[in-house]
Amino acid sequence: MIETKGYATHDTNAKFVPFNFARRDIGDNDILIDVQYCGICHSDIHQAKGEWGNSTYPMVPGHEIVGNVTQIGSAVTKFKVGDIAGIGCFVDSCGKCSSCRADAEQFCKVHCAATYNGTEMDETTPTYGGYSKHYVVDEGYSLKISPDQPLEKVAPLLCAGITTYSPLRRFKVGLGTKAAIVGLGGLGHMGVKLAVAMGAEVTVLSTSPSKEADARALGAHYFVVTTDPANLRPLAGTFNFILDAVSADHDMDMYLKLLDVEGAMVLVGLPENPISARAFSLAGNNRILAGSSIGGIAETQEMLDYCAEHNITSDVEVIPITEIETAYDRTIRADVRYRFVIDMATL
Ligand code: NAP
Ligand code: ZN
Ligand code: ZN
Numbered sequence: 001m002i003e004t005k006g007y008a009t010h011d012t013n014a015k016f017v018p019f020n021f022a023r024r025d026i027g028d029n030d031i032l033i034d035v036q037y038c039g040i041c042h043s044d045i046h047q048a049k050g051e052w053g054n055s056t057y058p059m060v061p062g063h064e065i066v067g068n069v070t071q072i073g074s075a076v077t078k079f080k081v082g083d084i085a086g087i088g089c090f091v092d093s094c095g096k097c098s099s100c101r102a103d104a105e106q107f108c109k110v111h112c113a114a115t116y117n118g119t120e121m122d123e124t125t126p127t128y129g130g131y132s133k134h135y136v137v138d139e140g141y142s143l144k145i146s147p148d149q150p151l152e153k154v155a156p157l158l159c160a161g162i163t164t165y166s167p168l169r170r171f172k173v174g175l176g177t178k179a180a181i182v183g184l185g186g187l188g189h190m191g192v193k194l195a196v197a198m199g200a201e202v203t204v205l206s207t208s209p210s211k212e213a214d215a216r217a218l219g220a221h222y223f224v225v226t227t228d229p230a231n232l233r234p235l236a237g238t239f240n241f242i243l244d245a246v247s248a249d250h251d252m253d254m255y256l257k258l259l260d261v262e263g264a265m266v267l268v269g270l271p272e273n274p275i276s277a278r279a280f281s282l283a284g285n286n287r288i289l290a291g292s293s294i295g296g297i298a299e300t301q302e303m304l305d306y307c308a309e310h311n312i313t314s315d316v317e318v319i320p321i322t323e324i325e326t327a328y329d330r331t332i333r334a335d336v337r338y339r340f341v342i343d344m345a346t347l
Contacts, residue, residue, distance in 0.1 A: 001025060002032070005347065006132025007321055008058040012050035016324045019058055021128055023136040030136050031079050032071040033087065038130035039064030039156040039314070040340040041186060042247040043089075043270065045328050047117045051272040055117060062130030063089040063115040064158040066151045067344070078139045084151065086143040086304070087135055088158040089294045091115050091127065095140075103296040105141075131321065133347055143301055146308040153313035156186060156339040157304060159294065160314060164191035164243065165303040166295035167266040168198060171241050175199035179241045181220075182255055184211045185331070187245035187268055189315060189338035192218045195243075197310045203239070205232075205255070208334055218315075232258065237285060245269050247332075256281035256289065264288035314339045320346035 001022035008019035026032055044061035046052050065087040069079045079085055093100050093108035100108050113120050116129025145154055164187055173179050179200040181191040188204070195202045196219035203222040204215040212223045224231050235258045242255055242265040249271045256265055256277060263285065267275075282289055295303065307313065315338045319327055327340040 002134060002136065004132055004134040006060040006128060007324060007347070008060045008128075009048050010057050012048075012055065014045070014048040014325065014328060016131075019060060021060070023134055026071055026073050026136055027138075028073040028075040029138050029140065030073045031069050031076055031085060031139050031142060033065070033067040033085050033135045033137065033142070034070045035065055035067040035130055035133055035135060035344045037066050037152045037155040037318075037344060038062040038342045039159065039186070039316075040324070040327050040331065040342065041159045042331060043159070045331060046247075046270065046272070048328070052270070056126060059117050060128035060131050061116050062132070062342075063087070064155045064160070064341075065115070065130035065135060066145055066155045066158070067135070072139075076139050078144065079142070084145040084147050086145045086154070086158050087115060087130065087137055087141070088143065088162060088300055089115055090118075091137050091141050092121050093141075094121070103298040105296050106294050131324065131342060133344060141297060143297070143304055145304065149308060149313055152318050152341045152343070153316050154304075154307075155341050156190065156314035156316065157307055158300070160186045160190045160339060161194075161307060162295040162300045162303050163187055163268050163292070164245070165194055165306070166299055167243060167268065167290070167292040168194055169299075170292070171264050171266065173198055173200050173241050177201070177240045178238060178260070179203070179243070180205050180239045180258065182226075182242060182244045183246035183269060184208065184215055184338070185245060185247065185334060185336060186314070186339040188243075189218055191243045191245060192220050193312050196220070197312060200241070203235075214337065226254070229254070239263055242266070243268060247271060249273050252277040252289075253281045256287055259285055259287045261285045262288070264290055267291045316341045318343050322346070
């Protein structure tokens with residue numbers, strides 16, 4: 001076993017303390033990553049605080065991981081020592097079922113091993129995430145990262161990037177699409193950058209008037225404050241696509257009504273409580289309400305390559321590992337510009 005350390009919470013209070021633990025020995029297909037940066041996703045907060053009802057402790061969160069490959073197993077072909085590698089939201093799956101064969105490993109019919117707050121394929125050994133010094137992972141579940149971009153700004157692509165890229169592609173957002181992004185946080189700001197790069201006309205729908213200048217700097221064409229319903233009335237029936245990246249409970253009908261004929265609203269935000277919507281909000285204009293969950297390894301690599309080619313990275317605030325709790329509090333208050341990233345050199 002490989003001794004390592006991280007920061008863990010031991011219960012739903014989400015108080016983080018140093019935590020020593022071991023990674024598995026490097027198998028033939030494994031690489032050892034010396035973690036340099038790990039983003040703080042709102043999913044970390046939901047799980048650390050037990051809001052999804054599936055939390056196990058001690059929990060070392062973190063699934064936006066980048067670092068150096070420092071050792072490789074005997075059968076590894078994708079990486080050599082010194083390369084940069086990334087890990088997203090899962091680290092293993094069966095590799096054989098229909099989902100895995102369709103490059104949608106996140107929906108593995110057998111078991112998808114979450115990067116943390118999950119278990120390995122034995123469904124027993126707990127997984128610990130990227131708020132840590134090292135990670136041992138099968139090369140097939142890690143991503144190639146171009147060394148040319150600042151790595152702290154690349155880390156958030158491993159979750160926020162793929163989670164927004166995948167539905168934009170699935171719904172063919174591009175030139176001629178009127179798209180809205182709801183919630184300008186970690187996911188939302190990546191959604192804006194990607195939708196703009198794909199050629200869409202992008203509107204940000206936000207509860208935070210203070211974010212207007214940022215939204216425009218990110219490339220958004222319009223910015224609308226949603227706390228006054230009067231602002232939304234002129235937008236009824238105008239969007240082809242809405243990406244809902246809101247982390248807290250909110251009114252669905254208010255946004256569904258903004259969709260044009262055959263328009264689709266895709267939920268990527270995962271609030272604690274069930275959602276409700278009026279059937280009329282969907283039946284009118286033949287609207288579509290859909291969900292989307294991260295992306296498979298192949299699509300994640302495609303997104304990373306697309307971002308490298310188009311010079312797209314995340315806007316980040318880099319923090320020492322001792323400031324996780326402050327970062328959580330600020331993220332919950334929608335006061336993050338636009339992703340906190342932990343510098344693992346501070347661990
Ligand atoms: P985040 O950085 O905290 O951003 C969430 C944004 O939602 C905030 O910045 C805020 O934007 C808006 N918001 C917050 N509270 C709100 C409220 N009460 N009413 C309306 N808007 C509110 O979070 P994130 O990391 O982007 O994650 C967003 C959600 O996606 C989380 O639920 C997370 O768990 C989920 N997620 C899902 C997947 C997936 O695969 N589906 C992957 C990653 C994350 P404004 O200030 O602009 O209003
Ligand atoms: Zn995430
Ligand atoms: Zn599978």
